[in-house]
Amino acid sequence: MNRGDVTFTADDFGLSLTINDAVEDAHRRGVLDAASLVVAGAAAADAVARAKRLPGLRVGLHIVAVEGPCVLSPAELAAIAGPDGWLPSRQVKLAFDYVLSRRARWQIAREIRAQFSAFAATGLRLGHADAHKHMHLHPVVGRILIAAGKEFGLTQLRVPAEPSRVMRVCGERLSFGERALYSWTGWLRAAAARAGLRTTEHCFGLRWSGHMTAERLIRLARHLPSGSSEIYLHPATSGDSELRRWMPGYEHEAEYRALIDADVARAFGRAGK
Numbered sequence: 001m002n003r004g005d006v007t008f009t010a011d012d013f014g015l016s017l018t019i020n021d022a023v024e025d026a027h028r029r030g031v032l033d034a035a036s037l038v039v040a041g042a043a044a045a046d047a048v049a050r051a052k053r054l055p056g057l058r059v060g061l062h063i064v065a066v067e068g069p070c071v072l073s074p075a076e077l078a079a080i081a082g083p084d085g086w087l088p089s090r091q092v093k094l095a096f097d098y099v100l101s102r103r104a105r106w107q108i109a110r111e112i113r114a115q116f117s118a119f120a121a122t123g124l125r126l127g128h129a130d131a132h133k134h135m136h137l138h139p140v141v142g143r144i145l146i147a148a149g150k151e152f153g154l155t156q157l158r159v160p161a162e163p164s165r166v167m168r169v170c171g172e173r174l175s176f177g178e179r180a181l182y183s184w185t186g187w188l189r190a191a192a193a194r195a196g197l198r199t200t201e202h203c204f205g206l207r208w209s210g211h212m213t214a215e216r217l218i219r220l221a222r223h224l225p226s227g228s229s230e231i232y233l234h235p236a237t238s239g240d241s242e243l244r245r246w247m248p249g250y251e252h253e254a255e256y257r258a259l260i261d262a263d264v265a266r267a268f269g270r271a272g273k
Contacts, residue, residue: 005229006224006228007200008032008231008233009158009232010035010232011062012038012062012132012246013038013041013051014037014046015041015243017043019043019047020047021236022252023235024054026235026256027057029260030259030264031259031260031264031270034060034127035047035057036060036130037060037119039071039118040064042069042242048122051122052123058128060126060129061119063130063131063141064115065132066094067089067091067246068086068246070087071114072107072111072114076110079097079101079104080111081107099140105140113148116149116151120152129156129158130157130232131158137184142191146197150195156198157192158199158200158232159192159199160206161201161203162182162207163182163202163225165225166202166204166225167207170216170219171219172207200228202224202225202227203231203232204231205232209250210247210249210250212254214257214263214264217267218263221264233259234252234255235253235255
């Protein structure tokens with residue numbers, strides 16, 4: 001395996017200052033290559049300013065279609081968002097709403113386009129797109145994201161396809177649902193290909209989401225499959241109320257330390273960066 005085929009990405013850039021601190025430091029001193037921006041995040045303006053000081057950091061859009069802050073007003077999203085301007089965490093209910101309600105579909109389409117427009121307004125180059133809780137695996141959301149993304153110059157999309165065989169040799173026993181999810185990602189990969197979007201062949205961070213410690217990354221490095229891989233994490237220098245609301249129980253600080261760990265850098269051929 002050519003370790004150069006691995007991209008390390010930090011999700012939730014712009015959600016809080018502690019995430020932004022971790023992204024900047026992990027890019028300067030560690031293995032972090034890219035970050036996915038929450039454009040309606042409380043610290044999005046700070047994230048954009050940092051990204052402009054870090055020309056080597058590839059920045060993409062972290063689409064929020066469930067459980068997160070919206071760009072449009074609550075009045076414009078009355079069918080899907082709460083009065084606080086956040087989409088709810090009821091992922092299954094939203095998934096059905098996006099299929100069964102024309103109003104919900106119209107509103108999430110407007111919101112996704114607004115998020116791409118807000119990203120374009122930052123002046124940053126759009127490096128990639130992905131979605132919180134991989135909500136773009138929902139066919140309605142995925143198709144809307146791809147169509148809006150193409151309008152704004154999107155060239156790369158995350159397909160959250162974590163190979164079961166790799167996780168098994170890493171010591172994990174995957175459920176039927178996890179194996180089924182891997183198969184389900186095939187439709188998104190095909191849709192991305194039809195739209196001319198690049199994807200990596202593999203993506204890691206699902207099974208250990210929020211718990212991508214240095215030890216686990218080093219273990220993963222020993223078993224990486226051939227081809228291109230993305231490894232995504234949720235680093236922060238410390239926890240805060242916004243992070244606990246967004247991702248309760250996640251080991252943000254441990255993931256930050258993993259990205260700047262010298263043994264991790266050596267395991268992935270990044271020593272001396």
